[in-house]
Amino acid sequence: MDARLRRVNKEIADCKNDKTSNIKIELIDESPFHLKGSFPGPEGTPYEGGHFEVDIVIPDSYPFQPVKMKFITKVYHPNVSSASGAICLDILKDAWSPVLTLKSTLISLQSLLCSPEPNDPQDAEVAKHYTTSKNSFDDTAIYWTQIYAGGPGPKKKGKASVVQESSRDEIAIAGLERAHVEQFEALGFEKSKVVR
Amino acid sequence: MSSDYEISDDDESYYYDDEDMMDGTQDDEEDIDMADFGDDFRVAPKSKRKSYELDYDSLTQKAVEQLMESDVDYICGIFGVETSTAALLLRHMSWNKERLIELYMDNPSKILVAAGVTVEEPSAQGAAIRSHSSTSSGRRPTRSASKLLGMGSGSKSPKPTHNLALTKAPKPPKPIPFVCPICYDDSPDLRQLSLDCEHCFCSGCWTAYVGSKINDEAEHDIRCMAEGCTLATPDTFVRAILMSPTVDHEEQAANAATWARFQELLVRHFVASNPNLKYCPYPSCTNTVSCPSASSKASLTTIVPVVSCGARGIAGSSQGSSLGSKEHKFCFGCAIESDHRPVVCGVAKLWLKKCRDDSETANWIKSNTKECPKCMSTIEKNGGCNHMTCKKCKHDFCWVCMGPWSEHGTSWYSCNRYDEKGGSDARDAQSRSRASLERYLHYYNRWANHEQSAKLSVELYAKTEKKMEDMQITSSLTWIEVQFMKKAVEEVEKCRTTLKWTYAMAYYLAKGNEKELFEDNQRDLERAVEDLSELLESPIEAENIPTMRQQVTDKTVYVQNRNEIVLADTAAGFVEGRWKWDVQVEGFDAPEGPDY
Incomplete structure (x- = not known):
């Protein structure tokens, strides 16, 4: 279509x-x-300093049907699947309007990172983490931003100490179950690979 | 063959005796007495409804559109609004006129905004200002995206051109010269279109948008393309977009098809909103059936609303085959395919669920097998003595008492502990379970048999057609005179469907005189149908064609009447509340204690 x-x-x-x-x-x-779209993580959020990449597929009936977007960068966020990067956002579905553009949609994604909607989650585990313990959630989100999106990491600690510390709780911080990780380790995988 | 004939004579006399007991069928009886076999079948006139049938009308799409129009005109008359406005309002309220009038009288601007007729802006009406703030924040979900993009639109300025600029149209916001904010086309001969909100887009984008909504999403509620604008497109606007002449003939044809689809969607929405109406479930059929007597759930305990939209055949399948000319018959009350008379929807559903459940397999295992007391393998004893040796663990045990065989000592082959301790209780429990299973299997086998036979009647029909051709060649009979074969096959198929469901009904009927009478009727019908089936399968020879023809005609009329007796009597029973179930059926009284 021309x-x-x-x-x-x-x-x-x-x-x-x-x-x-x-x-x-x-x-x-x-x-x-x-x-491929990309934008910086919004300031004042756990995603600050990160660089987030989004896979964009334009359907045949664009702009009358919404564009298909998902995160390439792993994001720890209640409305983004931690496994696939799928995004739960109304304008990507029924609230789409043909006047929206790729840029405005990416800006919407950026603002989605500012204000999560844990009551309408894409990733139930992450949303549970968000609602039960916001501080711990922030720690994990900062950590993910650091390792996947090139973020600066936790503010008060030097980078070296983070690396040391991370081996202790990297399982918890990656949002995984210790039992699952041990199961994979028993199969002969290295712990660091399993967690990633 | 001769024996067949005799049985049929017996049946005949039985049938006449029986007939006197039945109400409501006596009128028919006289017709049969006088029926001249050479005159083929008595075909009940279409207008005459039998006692077990109910009133319904089949409506074409045009007829439903007229119903919609009359509703729209009614609202136009009351509110004094335009046709397209009334249509949008009615659709918004799912065609509930009373509720619409109530809400409109209460606050017209609120409902006009909700239905997408007007935007909430002062120019519409004075009252609109009041509802402005509440609605504007109410519709949009509180999503970050909308917050962000809505920054500008949150301001009270209702100027649509302003909104247009907000939607990140990267070109200057002044629409001079016009640039379509969707396709960024700026050719001067571009045709601009907008709703009352004045969000302008080019006609090409509108066509593509409306087409995508209608064809891809099957959506008839089409809103303005501007982000967050809730104004709906009136039918006149959609029509103007789709039906405007274009240079490309192919495109024009596609648009016309989209317009037709749009009208179908409107009809479907209207039908779905009205409990008295149902859309014909057959593929690509656009007829609607109106059956007010079956619209409530309560009515389904007394009637079986089998209806037909009047059309036949399925588009794309060959017309010659019997499937190709199948009547569009369906149940108005439930989703069960075709005809489940005489049994009501609730019981039919219960039966189908039972047949689907694996529970009966488990029941069978429970009644027919035991577990090895040592390794717990499931064992079926299919003969021989009670001395069992487990094939897997080689454990020797007694099938009767399940104890180790070594303890039986010298009393081989007879377990002297048979009647002792809890063993007899366990045995009782097992036999009860077996009895209930056998009961179920009795009904299920007959049900399945009739279902299978009804399917085979398609094959039978093919054979019959061949026979009819042969008969036309080998005898002096004309085409119309060999039609009795086709009639007979159709009747057999119909009766087998009835018989099938009578077994579902009998399974759930509580024991008693009523059930016995029901089963008597069932037996008579079944015997008649089997006779007729056999007759149809028999080889045809030239010299016996006249005899054959008479026999088939004779039996067909008889079968037809037996079927009507079963249906009429069962239907009357539902109306009188005569049938009692031995399980809880939706809408019926709970089963009586002792029987259960």
């Missing part, structure tokens, strides 16, 4: 010209309908 191609090209060009929003859209391969 109009679709024109629109997507325009959207990519507009995003390039706009230096203020810090939103980037790049081609993954030759096709303009499979893209």
Whole structure:
């Protein structure tokens, strides 16, 4: 569809010209309908300092049907699947409007990181963690931001101490069950690989 | 063959005796007495309903559209609004006129906004200002995305052009020259379209959007394309978009198809909103059946609302086969395929569930097997003496008392501990379970047999057609005169369906005189059907065609009447509350204590 191609090209060009929003859209391969978007983690959140990448697939009926997005970067967030990166957001589903653009949708994702919706979760385990113990959740989210999104890590500690400490509670902080990890270790996998 | 004929004579006399007892069928009887066999079958006129049938109407899509129009006109007359506005309001309220009038009288602007007729802005009406703040925050979910994107729209300015700019259209917000905010096309000959909210988009985008909503999402409620705008597109607008002439003929045809689909979606929505109406479940059939007497759940305990939309056949399947010309028959009250008369929906559902459940398999294992006392393997004893040797662990034990065989000492082959201790209780429990299983299997086997036979009647029909052709060649009979075969096959199929469900009914009927009468009727029908089936399978020879024809016609009429007796009597029983169940059935009284 000619109009679709024109629109997507325009959207990519507009995003390039706009230096203020810090939103980037790049081609993954030759096709303009499979893209990679990225944005910095919002300030004042556990995601601050991280660089988050999003896989973007433009359907045939775009912009009349919503664009398909999922996180490439692993994110510890109640509305994002910690395994697949799938995102639970209304504008990606029934609240989609054809006037929304790739950029505005990515901005929405950025703001989703600011304000999680644990009552309508994508990842039930993470949402439970969020509602029961917010501090511990923040620690894990910061840790994930550090290892997966290149974030600065916990603020008050030096990087060296974090590395040392991480071997102690990396299982808990990765949001995994100790029993599961031990099960895999028994099968001969290295602990660090299992946790990752 | 000759023996068949005699049985049929017996049946005949039995049938006449019986007939006197039945109410409501006496009118029919006279017809049969006078029925001249050369005249083929007495076909009841379509308008005459039998006692076990109920009133229903089949409506075409056009007819349903007229119903919708009359509702819309009614609302137009009361509210003094445009047709398209009334239609949007009614759809929003799921066609509940009374509730709509109530809400509209209470607060017209609120409901107009909710239905997407107007946006909440001062220009609409004075009252609209009041509801402004509550509605604007109420509809959108409190999602971060909407918060962020809605930053500007939160301001009270209702100017749509302002909204347009907000939606991140990267070009200058002033729409001079016009750039469609969706496809970014800026050619000067672009046709702009907008709803009352004045969110302008080019006609191409509107067409694609409306088409995507209708064809991909099967959605008739189409809102403005602007983010967060809740204004709905009136039918006139949709029509104008889809039916405007285009250069490309292919595109025009596709748009016309989309418009037809849109109208079908509206009809489906109307039908789904009205309990008196049901859409025909057969593939690509667009008829609707209206059956007000079966609209309530309570009515389903006294009637079996089997209806037919009047159409036949399934698009795409060949018309010649019997499947291709199958009548669109379905139950108005439940989702069960075709005809489950004489039994009511509740019992039919119960029976199907029982047949589906694996519980009967477990029951069988329970009644027919025991476990090895040592290794717990399940063992079925299929003969021989009571001295069992477990094939797996080689344990020797007594099948009767389950004790080790070594303890039996010299009393081989007779367990002298048979009647002692709790062993007899265990045995009783086992035999009870076996009895209930056998009872179930009795009914199930007959049910399954009739189902199978009904399916085979498709095959039988093919054979019959061949026979009819042969008969036309080998005798002087004309086409119309060999139609008795087809009639007979159809009748057999119909009766087998009835018989099938009578077994489901009999399984749940509580013991008593009523059940015995029911089973008498069932037996008579079954015998008649089997006779007729056998006759149809018999080889045809040229010299006996006239005899054959008479026999088949004779029996077909008889079978038809037996079937009507079963259906009429059962239906009357439901109305009179004559049938008692031995289980709890939805909508019926609880079973009586001692019987259960």
